[in-house]
Amino acid sequence: MTDSGPMLVAALALAAEGYPVFLLGRSKRPVANCPACPKVDTNHDPATCGHLTCHGFYAATRDPDRITAMHAAVARGLLAIRTGQLCDLAVVDIDPRNGGRVLPELMPPTRCVRTGSGGWHLYYRHPGGTLAAKLHGHPGIDIKADGGYVVAPPSIHPGTGQPYRRVGDRPVNEMPPPLVAVCRPIAPPDAPAATVTPLTPGRGISSPAALLAAHLDAVARAPEGRRRNVLYGAARGVARMVAAGALTAPDAHAALYAAGRQAGQSDRDTRAAITGGFHAESVATEGIAA
Template sequence: MPRPDHTRALHAALLTAARGLPVIPLSRTKLPAVRSPHRGETGATACRGACGRPGHGVHDATTDPALIRALFALAPWATGYGIACGVPPAHLVGVDLDVKHGADGVGALHALAETHGFAVPQTVTVLTPSGGRHLWFTAPGPVPNSAGRLAPGIDIRGAGGYVVGPGSRTVAGRYLLAPGSTGHPLAPVPEALLRLAAPPPAPPRPPEQEAPRHPAEKRAAGLVRFVLDSREGERNGRLFWAACRAYDAGFGEALAPALVTAAVHTGLSEREAAATVASAGRLRASAEP
């Protein structure tokens, strides 16, 4: 017999999908609830659903009611749902305003608005269990994910990411629509905020005739190019390898920001890229005598 939280999440997911926003079931930990069909396979897989089986996270997201019911049936433990960001035609952008660990995302967003001269429009707003909120906007195209880059307490959920939908229950509590938010249409993201959310400039690729004169500089530029040339399915591995080589050469800390920026340009989120580089640094530190 379905549990009440599961039934409520399915109902809320169907209502959200009816607005044209694709959804997936989530577990109480806010992770995709349908298990990967590739678990137990040796080696990493870059499958994004091409195998035809469910269990590929945000790549399973759909607005089809029958498929949504089928996904929830595969995960009776699901108590929430995620809404895929960056999917046309809406290209949903979730602005996650956190208030945990001393951060004040709400205040930080208003400070950005004042500094850069834009107003924060009324739009769908979701209250999070921690006291923060998610603002939903539409964008003219995909917007990259970022964590804390605009300001402490402000995360951007864009292409390849998802936001937890209202009506979901997690280990932290329930996500709810803010009072009065139900009737609001999705507002376009302010242009100034869109510019701030754009990825940082790519590290320059020095022309061959102007190659760095110092061997270490030339080596560092080559590692950045190695990351920039990554394709989907190999981005994390190439970033980790490049970061390890940088730490081996003694300039890992100095090169880390450029490696993270390069990885963001290949499609990784800033948080994931930073975690990969940090992991390489810890590995090299533990290997030192």
């Protein structure tokens, strides 16, 4: 057993969990293609190439024999996990050097990795559909999904010499709707804008306008049949904003009614969602409109 034994053990464990893995070079860059694989060739499909270490994340596999061979071929490489719908994995990549931070109101606990550069990787199940490369309105937070990968423990960051390490032992959880909403690509300008009412920063909420927009957007995007549940979830989220002083109750109600109507919900259903959601968060609903 060499000193890179733990890397192989970690790679095989991730693969057994269902995550396709591959190895980056020591520099944290993908390994160079072999001479038979041209960098640019429209007739060459990286997804079906089949070479052990060519084409970056396309080489990712769950096959233990291939992983073992790859580990032998890429001496002291960094372990990486392919992300995206194919792998049911979307990773929120928080880089404090660029102003990123964990936003507890948007990001519930899930599997977490402390990166070798002092950041955080939050692993979530992929919600389906297209995700943006960056979390809107939040500098220093990227989203790794289709066409991406993340460096995994126990890799050592080549720049800092620090390891990537798992923090806690939480499972990979689902993204809640407000997080999914801010991970979506920004809507084209002609899409109906969410109703954003005047807001003041509240306790523990860094950008109330973005958070409210995310809750309302989740309602707008909820599939038929799930709308009532999503509206209730949004009402709870908005109630917490009211409790934090980020939004007045009348403004919260007005925004939720507008979102409910836009999603084809009756005012009666919206009123029930607001009453239930606010009650669940112990926030008063006196003077509730409509």
